[in-house]
Amino acid sequence: MDVGLTRVDIGSILRGARCAARLTQAQVGQACGYSASAVSRIESGRMRLDYAALVRFAAFLNVPLDRLTATPVPDAPTVDTVERPLGEEDAVRRRNLLTGALAAGATAVVGAAPAGAASGTADPAAGLEDALFRLPSAAPVPLACLVQQTAAARSDFCAARYAALGRALPGLLAAASATRDASSGRERERASMALARAYVLAAELALKQHNDAAWVAADRALTAARASGHPVPIGESSRVLAITMRRSGRSPAAVRLLTREAADLDAGQSPTGAVRTTLMLTAAYTAASSRDRATALGLLDEAREETERCQAVPGLFTVDVSRTQVDVYRIGVLNALGTPDEGVKVAARLNIDSMPTAERRARAWTDTARMWHALGDQPQTFAALRRVEQEAPQEVRRPALRALTADLLHTPARVPGVREFAARTGALPD
Numbered sequence: 001m002d003v004g005l006t007r008v009d010i011g012s013i014l015r016g017a018r019c020a021a022r023l024t025q026a027q028v029g030q031a032c033g034y035s036a037s038a039v040s041r042i043e044s045g046r047m048r049l050d051y052a053a054l055v056r057f058a059a060f061l062n063v064p065l066d067r068l069t070a071t072p073v074p075d076a077p078t079v080d081t082v083e084r085p086l087g088e089e090d091a092v093r094r095r096n097l098l099t100g101a102l103a104a105g106a107t108a109v110v111g112a113a114p115a116g117a118a119s120g121t122a123d124p125a126a127g128l129e130d131a132l133f134r135l136p137s138a139a140p141v142p143l144a145c146l147v148q149q150t151a152a153a154r155s156d157f158c159a160a161r162y163a164a165l166g167r168a169l170p171g172l173l174a175a176a177s178a179t180r181d182a183s184s185g186r187e188r189e190r191a192s193m194a195l196a197r198a199y200v201l202a203a204e205l206a207l208k209q210h211n212d213a214a215w216v217a218a219d220r221a222l223t224a225a226r227a228s229g230h231p232v233p234i235g236e237s238s239r240v241l242a243i244t245m246r247r248s249g250r251s252p253a254a255v256r257l258l259t260r261e262a263a264d265l266d267a268g269q270s271p272t273g274a275v276r277t278t279l280m281l282t283a284a285y286t287a288a289s290s291r292d293r294a295t296a297l298g299l300l301d302e303a304r305e306e307t308e309r310c311q312a313v314p315g316l317f318t319v320d321v322s323r324t325q326v327d328v329y330r331i332g333v334l335n336a337l338g339t340p341d342e343g344v345k346v347a348a349r350l351n352i353d354s355m356p357t358a359e360r361r362a363r364a365w366t367d368t369a370r371m372w373h374a375l376g377d378q379p380q381t382f383a384a385l386r387r388v389e390q391e392a393p394q395e396v397r398r399p400a401l402r403a404l405t406a407d408l409l410h411t412p413a414r415v416p417g418v419r420e421f422a423a424r425t426g427a428l429p430d
Helices: 010-020 025-032 036-043 051-061 065-069 087-103 128-133 143-158 162-181 185-208 213-228 231-247 251-263 272-289 293-309 323-336 340-348 358-374 378-391 399-408 418-425
Strands: none
Touching: 010 036, 010 051, 010 065, 010 399, 025 036, 025 051, 051 065, 128 162, 128 185, 128 213, 143 162, 143 185, 143 358, 162 185, 185 213, 185 231, 213 231, 231 251, 231 272, 251 272, 272 293, 272 323, 293 323, 323 340, 323 358, 340 358, 358 378, 358 399, 378 399, 378 418, 399 418
């Protein structure tokens, strides 16, 4: 039985269950016999599972098997009846089990179908992997033209036009790389800055789609940023690299990277002070993801004090700095710490409409939706998801949002309009 051929969005369901259990992709992969990157591909729909593997994932994440197969499964295994693999002996057992499944005719298909093919959604970052490992041919362009192209790509990101951004990035990366290579002196530094920011956008897009290309893009962003010698793109690149580290279960190392880079930036200057604040905000959420409450709240307070000292700074590349942004991060931190109830008062004072970009407003409503979902208030969750769609229709089609929407379909309390919303946004197969 090739489970990947069913009309169920298996990846979204598994990711939703993993996030609800507050497990990393590495932890789930270790338990089920897969790497963290393989779990990422499974969750994004780019890797199919054979039946035996699907049983292991369902058991470990305590997901009813018939929810994943769209077929009632009698006596489906539960987390209590399936042993979780531990240690070397269990790794051998996992390999034997996989070998037996393959001999029986079960097949694991990697990359056989593009992400979202079954649900009518497409991964805007799908073309990045090929482009990153082999950039298209491009000639150098005048530096002013390169800066203009980078600004246009940034505008697509800030407006949450991810499909357009995904189409533009390969050409932009190629042109920026060719221009950097053909330049020298100050021109080369400026071209390196543009290249770094193009890679930052590539990393941001890949992160939104849970695409493995984020690692490559973030690493290249930081390399180009350091070559530019400018502290602002170095900070911007460090931030996206740290997020990829967090996503792979390396939160403590990511916090160290962020705080070290923040310490190197001048808090009293603009825009370095603003970039420093964004690094502390990301570090706070990263610390919270590993349940380090003291560090997370301490970094949040430090970021808020920094924001009080410097007014909102326009023109930061992907993240703004404002009191509202700090409050949005506070809600996300409290969600990650498992205390979403503490975020209700914070949410009540939010003025999301004051945030400068559609992408940031949509992310604020996303964190609010997650807060209400964790509190079991499904109507409020759905209301927040509707606001995400109003702000940025492509944002609500991301894997994480589709997983949250799919989960609403399976709650005991039925919320009017959810099924139609799920079908419209790709969380429910057509």
